[in-house]
Amino acid sequence: MSGDGESLWAGLVVIGDEVLSGRTQDVHVSWFARHLGERGIRLGEVRVIRDDPGEIGAAVEALRFRYAYVFTTGGIGPTHDDRTIDAIGAALGVAVVEDELILSAFRERFGELTAERRRMSRILEGGRSVPCSLATAPAICWGNIYILAGFPRVAREQLRAVLPELRRGAVVLSESRSLMLGESRIAGPLSELSGRHPGVEIGSYPMEPEAGVYETVVVFRSVSEDLLRAAVGEFDGLQLG
Amino acid sequence: MSGDGESLWAGLVVIGDEVLSGRTQDVHVSWFARHLGERGIRLGEVRVIRDDPGEIGAAVEALRFRYAYVFTTGGIGPTHDDRTIDAIGAALGVAVVEDELILSAFRERFGELTAERRRMSRILEGGRSVPCSLATAPAICWGNIYILAGFPRVAREQLRAVLPELRRGAVVLSESRSLMLGESRIAGPLSELSGRHPGVEIGSYPMEPEAGVYETVVVFRSVSEDLLRAAVGEFDGLQLG
Structure with missing residues (x-):
């Protein structure tokens, strides 16, 4: 128990047509709730939305002013249906740029970079990548927004890497x-x-x-x-x- | 496959501190997705929110204009933390009233009614109750809003009762x-x-x-x-x- 006597609150945006179609059972919510909770950060709201740029941008915009932190999961892979970073960039009015940290980790591991790897090295201008134990899958941070993977195992490693930099609230x-x-x-x-x-x-x-x-x-x-x-x-x- | 060639879209509001705290795993989303999907109604968005009247009202207000149907689950029991009907009534500017259909079903089953039973007979003025196979747990409908129970088993029976009255969209x-x-x-x-x-x-x-x-x-x-x-x-x- 620590912090200033009050809990902090966070919002979670689960980006996933596959959850909304009933094909996949969400497993992010309870895991995020428990691990954020241990740091005194309570989940105040979860939105499960479609892989649609307008929806993604609107959800992040709505939550980033209401909560101390906003986390998104999903839509950061190399394929055409991975739209999270561009969508959030457009909503914030911020450019999408390649991150030197990610580029050099990729180069070290893969040598010459394909278009897909370059695509996966992108972050939001003014933001940063947060390295995690899975060297090629850093979390992406911009302000109070953390952009994480859709894979549960990867998202969990990314959240573990991010947790120490979050403010502590009072644990419930x-x-x-x-x-x-x-x-x-x-x-x-x-x-x-x-x-x-x-x-x-x-x-x-x-x-x-x-x-x-x-x-x-x-x-x-x-x-x-x-x-x-x-x-x-x-x-x-x-x-x- | 039927309908006019286009799917309809629905929003789902899961009201539940117990899901947000990580204590309970949500099981509504995938079930609703699959059963609505069979009628050509796609889940366009899910919001998991706290048992808070302002949050409940705001979520329903936001979704009822965007989607053909809005479903809520949870917060309709007899205790102080069951706030869904009052919250939605306040958001809509609609009175909460006792429903003659529910009252008479309760009287037939339980005889003289306690304050708790009367509380559970309430609907929104201008709306109606939708009887389901669980005689004492009708769904509550107002316009395109369907207010269902938090219990998965009860919510599922209620949705089964409601499905035949929903418009059909094109099945995906x-x-x-x-x-x-x-x-x-x-x-x-x-x-x-x-x-x-x-x-x-x-x-x-x-x-x-x-x-x-x-x-x-x-x-x-x-x-x-x-x-x-x-x-x-x-x-x-x-x-x-």
Whole structure:
């Protein structure tokens, strides 16, 4: 737990026709949520959008002013449907340029560079590449925008490389309680409890009822251990059911 | 295949702090994509947002003018963190009212109604409830907005009930080819092919490389079987590698 007592917030833009078509199951969201969370950065919003320059530009533009950081995944390969960098450049009014760092890493590894490799060495003018453990796949940063790969394994390595340079926020602590009751039975007392503990987010998550057996998980979240403990303690003392 | 030759587009708003916190893996997106797709309705955008009235209202307002349909999942239970209906009502400037259809179904099943049941009988004024196979969990409709449950099983039954009343669009047909080549090797020819077939979306999806073995899946999508066949046929005739 660290930071100035408040969490930072981030937005995530998942660029992927293949997710929207139902062909591929997204696996970025939960991974980003957990790893950013460990640094006190909460995911405030995710947009899954098409591989379309206008959509990509609009989503990044909308989120970069609302959140401390914006991450994008996908659309940075060498093929015609990889449009992320050009789209963000156009939305920002910033030129797309080749990055010396990436070019020299590519040259070292591949020798003479093909048009495709040159294409993959591009960043946004005024931005930079962030080297990661996968030498030929740096993340691309411009301001508070981080442009990452669509491959889960590559995106994760890139996020690992980026994390140390992000500001730290207050880590959200959480505690949960499971009750063998339907949500309706606890709605009233939970609402009152929530009103008395404004520094604690209290979520009620009913489980799939099985053969008439009901279960509800109540999750408490706060950046303050004291506030969290007070709310959970009061909840534990309630006579429910 | 049916409709007027064009697909319809829908937006999906997943309301869920539990998805954004990484606690829960979203399973709505791929299911909605596939089942809407069978009716010729494509998912154009998904927003995963917090259980926050302002966020919920803003997302629905943004999407309802852009897409033929907007679906929301989550936040319609009886507890204090279930804010979807009030939030959408406030954004639309529409009152929240009790629905006679839901009230009478509840009375038949539960007798005298608790405050929680009354709360769960609410819809938006001028809208309606759409009965589904789960008698006590109708979908809620207002204009082109469909408000569904967060529970996957319930949301799926609700969507099944709603599907027959949605307009039909042209179903997207797809075909794919797998090549044991990296993306860079096919980027050039694929880009030219894509330029010659504007009625066909051609996506290139590299697979995770394993021990130096590369594979790329090329997916062709079109509402026209003829255009699809022409593009795939030309691709099959290319000398790649």
